[in-house]
Amino acid sequence: MCAMRRPTMTDVAREVGVTAKTVSRVLNGDGPVAVETRERVMEAVRKLGYQPNLMARNMRVGARDAAIGLVIPEMGNPFFGTVAGGVESAVRARGLTLIVGNSSETAELEQSLIATFLARRVSALMVVPSAAGDHRHLRGERVAGLPIVFLDRPAVGLTADSVVSANREGAREGVAHLIAHGHRRVGFVGDVPAALYTRRERFQGYRDALEAAGLPFDRSLVETGHDQEAAAGATMRLLALDDPPTALFAGNNLASMGAVVALSRARRKDVALVGFDDLPLAECLDPPLTVVAQDPARMGATAAELVLARLDGDRSRARRTLVPTRLVVRGSGELPAPR
Amino acid sequence: MCAMRRPTMTDVAREVGVTAKTVSRVLNGDGPVAVETRERVMEAVRKLGYQPNLMARNMRVGARDAAIGLVIPEMGNPFFGTVAGGVESAVRARGLTLIVGNSSETAELEQSLIATFLARRVSALMVVPSAAGDHRHLRGERVAGLPIVFLDRPAVGLTADSVVSANREGAREGVAHLIAHGHRRVGFVGDVPAALYTRRERFQGYRDALEAAGLPFDRSLVETGHDQEAAAGATMRLLALDDPPTALFAGNNLASMGAVVALSRARRKDVALVGFDDLPLAECLDPPLTVVAQDPARMGATAAELVLARLDGDRSRARRTLVPTRLVVRGSGELPAPR
């Protein structure tokens, strides 16, 4: 059980009695090769269990690794996991493999992962920026022609492609839906930090909807929580106001879950709720949860197509692609406002 | 915007007026280097924006890529996503990067991904086998000393390390919990194919619990569905039996969701339910869902530790590591059996 050296192309060549180049030709379907030679080469490949070394090939051929690097905040989050899955399927179809890293939503890890990927000479970079990220350091790579696409949130300090949800439009639609059911005081449960792109955009959509309906903006109706439990607390504070909201809009999936938990604990089945981002069991809740659904798989696939186009030589200017959202009506968002 | 060549170690060396090897020594803290030389080299590195090429380094140094390959069925599934996240965190701490691929639960994609990873000369391989997988083809890699760890389900046709949930024990505990609340007819909603390792083990746990309680096994109480909707149908069939179950055990998260949906649609709040694998909103359901929770993050971390130990030279025999489950009592599993 000695860990003997792997056979190389030269080993195969020697076995057959030809040159490495001939083996290379056979394996890559490259130049012309005699039928008999081809067969003898294939035979030797099988016999020795030869597997081409992609590392060596990549290095010689493009000085680029046939891989793309993806940085996401958290792989366990189904939203980001699905995005990553969409990316993987699309790039694998082109013979590229996916390298991923968890930034845990910290700028330090994000930078360190990006540095590692660059050192590996990935063919392209895809990043879901962490909240405190700054991407000026990537300017050099951009001008050097490395395709870089930002997902879910745009880059900071860098002009680059990005693929994001129609956050503002989606949030506006969700809040307008509540207003259409008679609500005049709609609470907003958001995440932190308030400066986060998605939070800002969705909050703008909330204000857009209020303004379009001629409703005043009331600062006390805006609360924030950074995780499910905190969002539940935020919801409780809103419900405890002197003039409480009759409907709630939750700015992301954690906020939605927090709001659902809080309403459930308070046994309040009269408060309307629309959440941004869908949840697996949304239809099993009581009442079933109405949401503004995102499309993470499409987001990943769209970003991958953009990257592939760039790899194929698309030199058009950087653009921001909006992935549409969809209002999924299930019940919680249609509870009427009390008289 | 000409895509100029990246600076290489030789470029840095020329800039300073030394040899590439000297630069290498500085960067790797290798041999002895004069303090002044070191400073001038670092200066040039900054000036040129030099980044070492990991591809070239890996090729020269170990003939092994400083990466580990992970094959999972579906990245969007929070269970597998969390497993992957656990793996990534653990291996990154050791300077390894993670390469992932979606097998979509098909043996073909799984094999093709494994082949790609092997061609890249990854340092180790981690695989969540697809249902129809066969791993005899990896025997050669095993004897050659490549660390291979199987996750969630063991290898087929290959003796190798594996890290799996305590499926049988967990299922037995969940079913025993139902029996302890007076139920004598407990339905089993499983996934397909029935030959799948996790399905078999959990089903065994179900039978263990029945036997321990002296209850007869009734084949008609076992139904199957391959997705949420099918599981809902399976649940409906069980409820429509002449002598229907008063409690249900769901063999995985999809089965749980199907059962929850079916019970909700049928407005049956009297049927007890315990699910295997936790769900995000389980506590918001009515009644809140009692589950046998798995620990995917721990599973990923455990597997990663095993791989790292192997990389460090651990040559002990292959072992199967069980990750314990935990019964999370929330309400649905404690509904009493009717008199």
Place this chain on the structure above:
DNA sequence: TTGTAGGCGTTATCAT
């Protein structure tokens, strides 16, 4: 149809 020479960017070895 096949072979030869050279180089991708790095590090090991031996010399100076």
Place this chain on the structure above:
DNA sequence: ATGATAACGCCTACAA
């Protein structure tokens, strides 16, 4: 303390 040379495994360009 530093340099020269070769090598890792493969591919490109040209020659035979």
